[in-house]
Amino acid sequence: MRVELLCTGDELVTGLITDTNSPWFEARLFELGVKVERILLVGDVRPDITQALLEVASRADVALVSGGLGPTMDDFTLECAAAAAGVPMVEDPRALEWLRERYAKRNVSISAGALRMARVPQGAEVVRNPVGSAPLVIMRLGRCRLFFVPGVPREYMALAEGEVLPRIRAALESDPERVYLAFRLLKTVGIAESMLDAKVAPLVPQHPQVVFGFRTHAPENHLKLMATASTQAEANAALAAAEVASRQVLGTAIFGADGEEYAPVMAKLLTRAGATLSLAESCTGGLIAQQLTSVAGSSTFFIGGAVSYSEKMKMAWVGVPAEVLARHTAVSRETAVAMAEGVRAACGTTYALSVTGYAGPTGGTPEDPVGTVYSALAAEGRPTHCERFSLTGDRDRVRLFAAISALELLRQRLLAGSSAP
């Protein structure tokens, strides 16, 4: 089944509004095994809308058209549909009745503009809108079934969920060409997109029913697996095989799947281990603390974080000795180690992470230029582990990757710990 979406409205082509309806509807359709083929956005220009309707109808089996159903003078999507179909606009008695009821219930007299919402292309079917005035309008244009819904997200979603999706589902049941999809998103950190591709490439020929896709969502890289088959069970099996193979080559670079996010995953690992954490941040300036505390319930494992931006506070809060700062400077392996050990002692936690580096745009030394970051992990009864990272990009990017690099020291340690005999 070919499905297209057409969204109308000047606000969508002038940057005033971001179309969030379409991604929502696409995701709902994708769950049914339908990948939308095109999404088209056009402004409030009659010939553009009419032309777009004709184009969409020439290609698609089903189209969801949104926007331009309201009472104001820039609402004329149905008039364009009538023009495209070569039929007149007529007043629909049922739609008129619903409008009258709705206005009466609110004790508002019905305006001439509002009455326009009862006018539809001749031959169209109307379905009551449970949360608004303009009805869902369904009509055929050539071989395409067009569903017209308001653009207001609340009304769009109510009608799409309650009326449009059930009709599409019913049509799919009898579609002889129906394909079944299964989908998995594997989320990685610490591995570049090109490296991810290289590692996965040998798997591709072994999984002909699965499409391997890649997506960068800094600092993460995601691998998308989409299996296609003629039954759902077959699609699920093909997906499962590709997922197992991908997990084998990517190992612990994968931190989660589908809707899972990094900070909650880390929170779960810490909670499961019954461990507590403290932080000493310099160049990341509170970014790691902010990420971890965004997770509800983080107070069970997070005890405290020192944003020790000055040398003074590196000494006062996390006990970095003055001679370490004097001899090695604030951006050094020795300072990172002292920060991690110092904050762990101050907070009395199982683990502590520290970060110090040159986020830029200025600073740095010939040996440690901008982008150099030292991060240390201190833990109960284990030597402190410190790494040096050379990060590229602007200040925001260096901070983002410094934060994830530090957190990865901890996540990999927790994973290694949990798999130990």
Next chain:
Amino acid sequence: MRVELLCTGDELVTGLITDTNSPWFEARLFELGVKVERILLVGDVRPDITQALLEVASRADVALVSGGLGPTMDDFTLECAAAAAGVPMVEDPRALEWLRERYAKRNVSISAGALRMARVPQGAEVVRNPVGSAPLVIMRLGRCRLFFVPGVPREYMALAEGEVLPRIRAALESDPERVYLAFRLLKTVGIAESMLDAKVAPLVPQHPQVVFGFRTHAPENHLKLMATASTQAEANAALAAAEVASRQVLGTAIFGADGEEYAPVMAKLLTRAGATLSLAESCTGGLIAQQLTSVAGSSTFFIGGAVSYSEKMKMAWVGVPAEVLARHTAVSRETAVAMAEGVRAACGTTYALSVTGYAGPTGGTPEDPVGTVYSALAAEGRPTHCERFSLTGDRDRVRLFAAISALELLRQRLLAGSSAP
């Protein structure tokens, strides 16, 4: 000038990603008086992309095409463009040189996949990408000029702003149908959108050439002024008058205009005052420190921030007396005051801000339910000022508004100080 946007990527048609690039670019074009005619989104399907390119080129003078320029096997937008134009793909020596430089700088060996980013349709022009690997590619298809940029927002925006918009601007200079626009975005905090609307409404009839628009960008609310005229000077004058009137009614709720952002504005105020700042954050968990330290050069005013998430660290790092915590709890006016005064003493700063509250989803008391936040401002030689905020929404929203509410205590103090005789 007819402009269309074409966005490619399976993630855009399956609901995984919301296209935020296009609204941004539409708004930038609209400031130049250009309304985008169509935005088309298609998945990673070769014939669909090729067909879409041909259609767009048959209608538009200029098209911005995004996505599918990376190193992986689902990146083939340029191959589709070559197919549409009927030309072969060739390796561009300049693009190859940029790639080699970029990889050498990062000490990474260049993969076969990465080398694909130097291959472009024959006859196309390449422009270096300042923040990524894939270059901007410019080519003609019929009478349409196509600009190809990566879909990653950072790279999309850098190339669109730095390379595409200047070329469009130059082309517009010679367009006889041009209308002149002038724009101002006034950014406010601490004032609800409906209140902003109510305050500005009386100005609207007095400025017939100016459109007043509103936009919520939590925790900020923006007032958008757009003047239209037949000469640039007339548009500028109409805009200036509306801006003066708006500033009069909104006062210090306005923190900046156009591209100005909150944290850098705050950094400038502190630097100008020669003041230093420390923070004691509980429920915001480092969010305020992270925002302020995202500004380059923040180490000149920011000394340190304690993310004192536990009672223990509220005592150890910022000296909240145990009896204050015992008698008043960690979320109280008394604790907020002690945190601000304690962190100011520890860091020896001109100012200190503290935040403590219930971010939710659980916690709170009958008197101080979830959403209750206390924030205090301590300053040299002045009594500490504390406010209680009742915030609504989920955990993220409470933290976001808690952070801005705290920062506003300081910004308003700094503004009052600077305007004193």
